[in-house]
Amino acid sequence: MYTLAIDTSNQILGVALMKGKNIVGEFVTNLAKNHSARLMPAVDHLMKEVQVSPAQLEKIVVAKGPGSYTGVRIGLTTAKTMAWALNIPIIGVSSLEALSYQGRFFSSIICPFFNARRGLVYTGLYQWDDGSMKILGKEQNIVMTDWLEELAKREEEVLFLSPDIDQFKDVIHDYLGDLAIIPDGAFHIPNPSHLILIADGRETDLTHRLTPNYLRLAEAEAKWLEGQEGKK
Amino acid sequence: MKKDIYILGIETSCDETAVAIVKNGVEIISNTVASQIDSHKRFGGVVPEIASRHHVEAITVVLEEAFNKSGLSWEAIDAIAVTEGPGLVGALLIGVNAAKALAFAKQKPLIGVHHIAGHIYANRLEKEFEFPLLALIVSGGHTELVLMREHGRYEVIGETRDDAAGEAFDKVARMLELPYPGGPQIDRLAAEGEETIAFPRAWLEEGSYDFSFSGLKSSVINTIHNAKQRGENLKKEDIAASFQASVIDVLTKKTSQAASEYGVKQVIVAGGVAANKGLRSALQNEFSPLNIPLLIPPLHLCTDNAAMIAAAGTISFEQGKRSGLDLNANPSLILE
């Protein structure tokens, strides 16, 4: 039996298929192209290539954000509907945690992040500890410079991982200097098979209850709440 | 004996998450709708991002309810039909991706359906079609006259050049400070008021079946504004009645002219505004002396639902039309 992983939460479109702990196949693109039209054909292509039918799936793991609202929903809708239709368990994994996995075996702390526009990032802190990734604190949607100021206070090495790293390299070095470790190239792209490794042994989600990890209210909702505050 | 056809339909183009199963395109087996209307009320209208968030939360719940209620097995389902457009893109995406995932998981054919074709085929769940027929589609997003000479082919002979009829209803309701959704509120007030104000009717060029409601909307704004400045107090009931009379007058006359010109055997009304009591009775008065059968679906089939998508999808299925797994949401899909 096989586990399918899906990630369309950011620009990367990633699909992986594993049998136990072995990767059977992976499909990854890093293109600014439509996830909605391409996800299902990618799953179909990969499964046909390795001759696995939908009925042979035993679990689905999906990246649940943060990231592009639309992208997150495309992946989650597809994964949830497949899990429901095939009557198999589903596990949602944070897209930041998935990315942090590119820094596993690193001894100090790991900071994965995604550009959330207007100077903000979706981010969190992770640490590889005794064979698994632990989160330190909570994931948040925060102004990057405020976040870097906080990190600088820790006075320890931080590994930065992000598909948006190029836009932030300079400011990261401004705040952290030599304490900032920024690897090259492929480490900044989340790997869909890591979703399955992370989900291994984790409690499954209830398919109907699994919702995106937006880390941010819808704009209309935030404004409405502000208005309610004002009335008090 | 011909095998029965069962189509599972999915509709998420606006603020309803809906799934239904229909037999042979004419009989509803199950029909589930999760409405979000309460969560959009506080914003005074549908907020696209909020609608998308609700759809992704509700989709598998609604799928399960509709499927379990049908009492059918997956073997019995012939295909998955889904609204591919038009509508709110983020909302459409949920239905489209759910439909593709379901079609792939269960290895069933996939059929993309035009939302308006759905509204038209809602009528076939009540009465078999006779061609040629004329369909008047009136909703928050659409005002169209569609001629059909056979199943699955649509000729748009008239459409709005600016606001949809339902949009005009919502805007006037907002000016009158009526709660959302405004259409039914106007209809209710109109029944209590009288047509005391002669609002304009946009007939457009001779022989045109197109519509325009933005002039009417401006006229209503100006009338309210001027009355306020003069310190006059116009009755909301009368404004509603006068506005509604203008909209209904144009819709009824143009539909009637087109019905005569094309010698249609049936006139069909579809879309949310088809629930309007004033419009229903005006159309009945117009068509009963003309001896043209008028079909208006029951209220629960006028608003967005998935039974209509499954019904329209059945025709596509019978005609051999299929969509690929690369099917995408198309917010400005054209009816052909």
Ligand SMILES: [Zn+2]
């Ligand atoms: Zn509609």
